Amino acid sequence: MDTEELKRRYAAGERYFVSAKLVKAKLINAYLPGINLWGADLSEANLAKAKLWGANLSRANLAQTNLTRANLSGVNLTEANLRGARLHYTKFYGANLHGAYYDESTKFPRDFDPLSHNMQKL
8 A cells, every 4th residue: 555545545534554554655744633553564654743643553563663743642552663763742642652662763752751651662
């Protein structure tokens, strides 16, 4: 699936994109609240400034993904792979990060404590 197909199907009312393959997808400033991307591969994608509030990204591969200034309020990121992700100025209000994976190269917002969100360091 490419980004244009995703946007077209989302605009038509579809929200269920479980296990979608969106490696290196360019979704800058995308408006996709409530989308279900459970288990999707978004590694190396660019989701800077994306509006994803209420989305399901549990078990998604977000390794090396740019989520700078994205709105992830209320997003389910349970067991998501955030290794090497760029999360500068990302909004996490009410997000579930339980069991999400990160590493030394993950860039978090200032004053963000991954341990207080029950994340796992690899």
